[in-house]
Amino acid sequence: MAKSASRYVAFQGELGAFSHLAALKMLGERIKLLPCTSFRQVFEALRSGEAARAIVPIENTLHGSVLENYDHLLEYDFLIAGETSIRISHQLIAMPGVSFRHVTRAYSHPVALNQCKNFFQSHPDIKPEPYYDTAGSVKALMENQLKDAAAIASAIAADTYGGKILRRNIEDSRQNFTRFFLLTKQPLRPRSTSGAPKTSLVFGAPNTPGVLYRAMGCFALEELNLTKIESRPFRGKPWEYLFYVDFLGSIHERNVKRALANLRECTQFVKLLGSYRPTP
Amino acid sequence: MAKSASRYVAFQGELGAFSHLAALKMLGERIKLLPCTSFRQVFEALRSGEAARAIVPIENTLHGSVLENYDHLLEYDFLIAGETSIRISHQLIAMPGVSFRHVTRAYSHPVALNQCKNFFQSHPDIKPEPYYDTAGSVKALMENQLKDAAAIASAIAADTYGGKILRRNIEDSRQNFTRFFLLTKQPLRPRSTSGAPKTSLVFGAPNTPGVLYRAMGCFALEELNLTKIESRPFRGKPWEYLFYVDFLGSIHERNVKRALANLRECTQFVKLLGSYRPTP
Numbered sequence: 001m002a003k004s005a006s007r008y009v010a011f012q013g014e015l016g017a018f019s020h021l022a023a024l025k026m027l028g029e030r031i032k033l034l035p036c037t038s039f040r041q042v043f044e045a046l047r048s049g050e051a052a053r054a055i056v057p058i059e060n061t062l063h064g065s066v067l068e069n070y071d072h073l074l075e076y077d078f079l080i081a082g083e084t085s086i087r088i089s090h091q092l093i094a095m096p097g098v099s100f101r102h103v104t105r106a107y108s109h110p111v112a113l114n115q116c117k118n119f120f121q122s123h124p125d126i127k128p129e130p131y132y133d134t135a136g137s138v139k140a141l142m143e144n145q146l147k148d149a150a151a152i153a154s155a156i157a158a159d160t161y162g163g164k165i166l167r168r169n170i171e172d173s174r175q176n177f178t179r180f181f182l183l184t185k186q187p188l189r190p191r192s193t194s195g196a197p198k199t200s201l202v203f204g205a206p207n208t209p210g211v212l213y214r215a216m217g218c219f220a221l222e223e224l225n226l227t228k229i230e231s232r233p234f235r236g237k238p239w240e241y242l243f244y245v246d247f248l249g250s251i252h253e254r255n256v257k258r259a260l261a262n263l264r265e266c267t268q269f270v271k272l273l274g275s276y277r278p279t280p
Numbered sequence: 281m282a283k284s285a286s287r288y289v290a291f292q293g294e295l296g297a298f299s300h301l302a303a304l305k306m307l308g309e310r311i312k313l314l315p316c317t318s319f320r321q322v323f324e325a326l327r328s329g330e331a332a333r334a335i336v337p338i339e340n341t342l343h344g345s346v347l348e349n350y351d352h353l354l355e356y357d358f359l360i361a362g363e364t365s366i367r368i369s370h371q372l373i374a375m376p377g378v379s380f381r382h383v384t385r386a387y388s389h390p391v392a393l394n395q396c397k398n399f400f401q402s403h404p405d406i407k408p409e410p411y412y413d414t415a416g417s418v419k420a421l422m423e424n425q426l427k428d429a430a431a432i433a434s435a436i437a438a439d440t441y442g443g444k445i446l447r448r449n450i451e452d453s454r455q456n457f458t459r460f461f462l463l464t465k466q467p468l469r470p471r472s473t474s475g476a477p478k479t480s481l482v483f484g485a486p487n488t489p490g491v492l493y494r495a496m497g498c499f500a501l502e503e504l505n506l507t508k509i510e511s512r513p514f515r516g517k518p519w520e521y522l523f524y525v526d527f528l529g530s531i532h533e534r535n536v537k538r539a540l541a542n543l544r545e546c547t548q549f550v551k552l553l554g555s556y557r558p559t560p
């Protein structure tokens with residue numbers, strides 16, 4: 001069990017979810033997948049050793065940060081060992097043999113249905129039907145042998161369940177990307193060496209004038225480029241905040257070490273979440 | 281209609297919701313309330329003139345920002361005319377005549393049930409029952425004349441529907457506050473003059489090194505104390521961000537005007553959301 005667990009990668013959703021796609025992109029085809037029903041379950045699978053790695057979405061360019069996962073990153077002591085982003089592209093999928101003119105309704109997660117508004121406007125004969133999961137809607141379509149319905153999900157969901165893609169890329173916006181983190185308990189040998197290294201950390205700032213400016217100054221002084229900042233409430237300290245920061249640079253570089261030393265001086269605590277190379 | 285509308289205050293939820301409490305605290309008893317089913321509907325009621333003012337929650341000290349309302353603040357052109365915070369305190373409410381030992385289950389919104397875990401642990405005979413709204417659970421309890429059940433909601437929900445409070449303040453954490461904004465179309469004469477004025481704005485930052493540090497510098501240079509910063513994705517510009525900032529100071533002060541002028545120089549756009557005095 002312990003030996004085979006080393007290959008398991010936990011993710012939230014059904015097989016064929018966009019997290020599944022992110023796992024393949026970052027880790028290749030030879031992984032074993034552990035689908036989980038919630039993000040909490042993904043983190044627990046990594047904690048218990050049931051999985052050796054986990055993939056979680058952290059932000060989307062239309063919807064913003066996945067706040068629950070930011071909170072879990074602080075609560076659990078895992079390392080960010082990689083990141084990648086996936087363009088969210090929706091396919092209209094049906095059972096083999098079903099043609100487009102037979103389709104009277106399309107099942108998917110409400111967020112995905114909402115991202116294909118133009119498609120539904122141009123095809124008023126096809127009714128959007130909310131379902132709990134994108135990939136799960138393909139699975140259900142195939143299991144129930146629905147011959148007058150389709151599902152909206154990723155191309156990999158079509159592959160996974162043997163569905164046929166009737167219309168490709170029916171999403172309204174091409175600017176829809178989700179960024180994923182690869183999490184581990186132990187540092188990994190980096191697989192991707194092409195992207196410039198990034199570092200993520202979280203710090204707690206007291207509610208005193210100018211503290212955030214001084215914290216930002218620790219990075220600016222070392223010419224480190226911040227790529228993201230996210231604030232979350234500091235639990236038990238009303239109106240104080242935690243700040244999650246991503247910047248270009250690796251913890252092995254001397255200017256990053258100096259920036260962190262300075263940051264520790266002017267904040268309540270700093271927790272390093274990992275240095276990693278993006279998979280392009 | 282137009283005349284009477286001037287007194288209506290739109291808010292999300294049923295009468296007796298925490299937003300209702302915030303409205304009374306900021307505007308007094310002589311208002312007319314317009315309950316809405318969604319935040320979108322609250323903003324639309326203000327836009328259409330159905331209501332002259334609106335109350336929306338903007339952040340909670342346990343859960344963080346209400347991101348949907350941040351997005352609406354950018355989309356609609358309203359002014360923040362006031363703010364207040366309310367301690368979220370949960371009461372166990374039943375029909376008059378029902379005593380504590382009769383209660384076998386307690387209805388409320390899942391978030392509220394989750395905030396009273398200790399109560400349910402000490403009273404295993406009372407089963408938590410999820411319902412769509414806190415105040416709505418009191419309303420339903422009274423309408424259906426349930427004699428073996430209770431609801432968990434605010435004291436004002438008990439008042440509104442004629443329920444009796446069986447147990448007070450059953451929430452786990454006393455550090456649970458929600459902050460509300462009062463929104464208007466036109467500037468209001470400030471009601472509260474006791475709190476120090478605050479200003480809120482949103483700016484868009486290009487994805488270039490040090491831009492956030494320079495933006496923070498515009499405030500630090502004028503000795504303006506930031507009380508909150510929230511980032512949201514910049515729609516249509518993947519991996520660029522909007523920053524919502526609150527700081528102490530009024531737009532009528534000269535150092536605030538200088539800070540805004542400098543901020544406009546180093547960002548893509550600045551939208552002022554309002555200067556207001558908190559109601560303590």
